[in-house]
Amino acid sequence: MNTTENPICELRALSDVIKSSLDKIEAVLQSISKPFPSLDDTSTPELDVVRLIPEIFRASEDVIAAAGQLTAAIRVPALNVGIDCGSAQISTCIRVAIQTHVSEIIREADNKGVHVKDIAKASSTGIDPGKLARVLRLLCTRHIFREVSPDVFTNNRISSTLDTGKSVAQIVKDVHAKHDDTSGFAASIEMATDELMKSSSYLPETLFDPKTASSGEPNTAAFTKAHHTSQSFYAWFDLPGHEYNARRFNMAMKGLRSPMASEAMRQSYDWKSLPEGSVVIDVGGGTGYYTLQLVEAFTHLNYIVQDRESVIEEAAPIWEKLQADAIRSGKVKLQAHNILAPQPVQAPAIFFLRTVLHNWSTAYCIKILRNLRDAAGPNTKLLLADAIVLHACDEDGADYDLPGYTPAKASGPLLANKGAANILNYIMDMNMLSTLNGAERTIVEWRDMLKEAGWQIVHASRSVAAEFYGSGLLAVPA
Numbered sequence: 001m002n003t004t005e006n007p008i009c010e011l012r013a014l015s016d017v018i019k020s021s022l023d024k025i026e027a028v029l030q031s032i033s034k035p036f037p038s039l040d041d042t043s044t045p046e047l048d049v050v051r052l053i054p055e056i057f058r059a060s061e062d063v064i065a066a067a068g069q070l071t072a073a074i075r076v077p078a079l080n081v082g083i084d085c086g087s088a089q090i091s092t093c094i095r096v097a098i099q100t101h102v103s104e105i106i107r108e109a110d111n112k113g114v115h116v117k118d119i120a121k122a123s124s125t126g127i128d129p130g131k132l133a134r135v136l137r138l139l140c141t142r143h144i145f146r147e148v149s150p151d152v153f154t155n156n157r158i159s160s161t162l163d164t165g166k167s168v169a170q171i172v173k174d175v176h177a178k179h180d181d182t183s184g185f186a187a188s189i190e191m192a193t194d195e196l197m198k199s200s201s202y203l204p205e206t207l208f209d210p211k212t213a214s215s216g217e218p219n220t221a222a223f224t225k226a227h228h229t230s231q232s233f234y235a236w237f238d239l240p241g242h243e244y245n246a247r248r249f250n251m252a253m254k255g256l257r258s259p260m261a262s263e264a265m266r267q268s269y270d271w272k273s274l275p276e277g278s279v280v281i282d283v284g285g286g287t288g289y290y291t292l293q294l295v296e297a298f299t300h301l302n303y304i305v306q307d308r309e310s311v312i313e314e315a316a317p318i319w320e321k322l323q324a325d326a327i328r329s330g331k332v333k334l335q336a337h338n339i340l341a342p343q344p345v346q347a348p349a350i351f352f353l354r355t356v357l358h359n360w361s362t363a364y365c366i367k368i369l370r371n372l373r374d375a376a377g378p379n380t381k382l383l384l385a386d387a388i389v390l391h392a393c394d395e396d397g398a399d400y401d402l403p404g405y406t407p408a409k410a411s412g413p414l415l416a417n418k419g420a421a422n423i424l425n426y427i428m429d430m431n432m433l434s435t436l437n438g439a440e441r442t443i444v445e446w447r448d449m450l451k452e453a454g455w456q457i458v459h460a461s462r463s464v465a466a467e468f469y470g471s472g473l474l475a476v477p478a
C-alpha cells in the first residue's frame, strides 16, 4: 500500500527516517567517543563541532526534514498556516531579546535563572518587565531561552548564539558599539530581524504595484517602501543617521562565516596550485573577513579586497589590527571600486565573489560579470560562493549535467530539497528579493546567466554546508 492510499504509512515512514538517522548519529558519536550537545547546555560551542562531521550533518538534515514534514502532516492545516503567518512575531521577539542584552545578562549570572525584573533593570533600556516576560516566553516556546520557573529565564544552546561575548557594562556604556570586535553572529541576527524583516513586510505592496512589479532595480525593492526612502539598501547605509546600521551590516557579514562555509571555500579550489604572487581579487569582499582566512591559509598569494568606498574605509583599521604586515608589504590591498564600473585590475588569477551576486537582479549580474570577463586573462578563474537553490521536486535530466553537480532527488518520503533542513536558502531568496530585487539561483539560472556574460561553469558543488552558502561555482572565460 503506498503512502497516498494510507497516509498513516507516510507518517510511519517519516518517523522511520528519524529513527534510522538518529541511529547513524549515535553510531558515529560512539565511534569517536563524543557526546551530542544538549539543547539546554550553554557550555563551549566547540561541542557543536560534532554536528559538522559530514555523516552527522547529513543524518541531522534527514531528521530535520522528516520532523518538519511530520509536523506539517499531523497538525490541523489551518493551524499550520496560522502559525506560519504569525512567525514574524518570532523575528521581532529575537530583536527585542538582543537589544535587551538578555543573553549577556543571563551569562553574567552564570547562566543560572534570572528574574525578568532583573533582566529588564540590567539592560538599562527602560523595557517593561511584564512585556519582556511575554517576549521571552514566546521565544522559550520556540526553544530559544528557557523559563526555569515563572518569569525566571536562562540561556540554552540556541539563545547563547545571541551573546556577543561582551560584558553588560561594556555594552550599556556604548550600545552602538555592541557588535564591534565580536564574532558578528548576533549582528547578523539583529540585522535580519530589522532591515530584512521590515523589508519583507512590504513585499506584497511592491509585487502588486505596476511601477515596481517587474523591476530589477535595487532602488525599487520593498526595502525602499519599508524605509520611506528612494535609496537602495547599500546607498541608504551611507546616509547620515544610519552609521549603526552600516557598522552592524559589515559585522553581520563577518558573522555569516560559518566554519563549514570557510572550510568549503578553502576546499573549493586548489589554491596551493597557484604560482607564488598570483593575484586573488575578493570582489565585493566587504571588510575582507574571507580574504583574511585565505591570507592565513595561503601565504604565497597576493590579495585585493574591493568594495564600496565607505566599506573600504571601515576595513582599513580592521586590517591594521589583524594583518598590518600584509598591508604594509602590499600582499593585501584594500581598494574602493564600484562593481558596476569596469574592473581596474587586469588578468588576475582569481576573481572571487562570495554572496555578492545574490544581491542583484539578473540584468545587473550580467553587467557585473561582463566587467570581470572584460578584465579576465585566458587563465583567469571566476570562483563564486553563493547558494544553489533546488526545486522542491526531483531534478532529473540533461539540464543538470554539470561537472560536480548532483541534482536533487527525493529519498523515501522526504521532499527532494529536504524541506525544513534547507529552508534558509528560500528565506534568503525572499530577503534578497525584498531588500534589493536580488535572487538566490538554481543551477540552470547560474549556468545561463554566466553564459550570457561570457563565462562557462566548469565545476559546481553543493557541499554539506549548502545551508551556509557553502556551495561553489568555478567558471572560466568561455
Ligand SMILES: C[S@@+](CC[C@H](N)C(=O)[O-])C[C@H]1O[C@@H](n2cnc3c(N)ncnc32)[C@H](O)[C@@H]1O
Pocket (backbone or CB within 6 Å): 234, 253, 254, 283, 284, 285, 286, 287, 289, 290, 306, 307, 308, 311, 337, 338, 339, 340, 353, 354, 355, 356, 359
Ligand atoms: C552580501 S555582502 C558580501 C560581502 C562579502 N563578500 C562576504 O561574503 O562577507 C555584499 C557586498 O557587496 C558590496 N557592494 C554592494 N554594492 C556594491 C558596488 N556597487 N560596488 C562594490 N561593492 C558593492 C557591499 O558593500 C557588500 O560588502
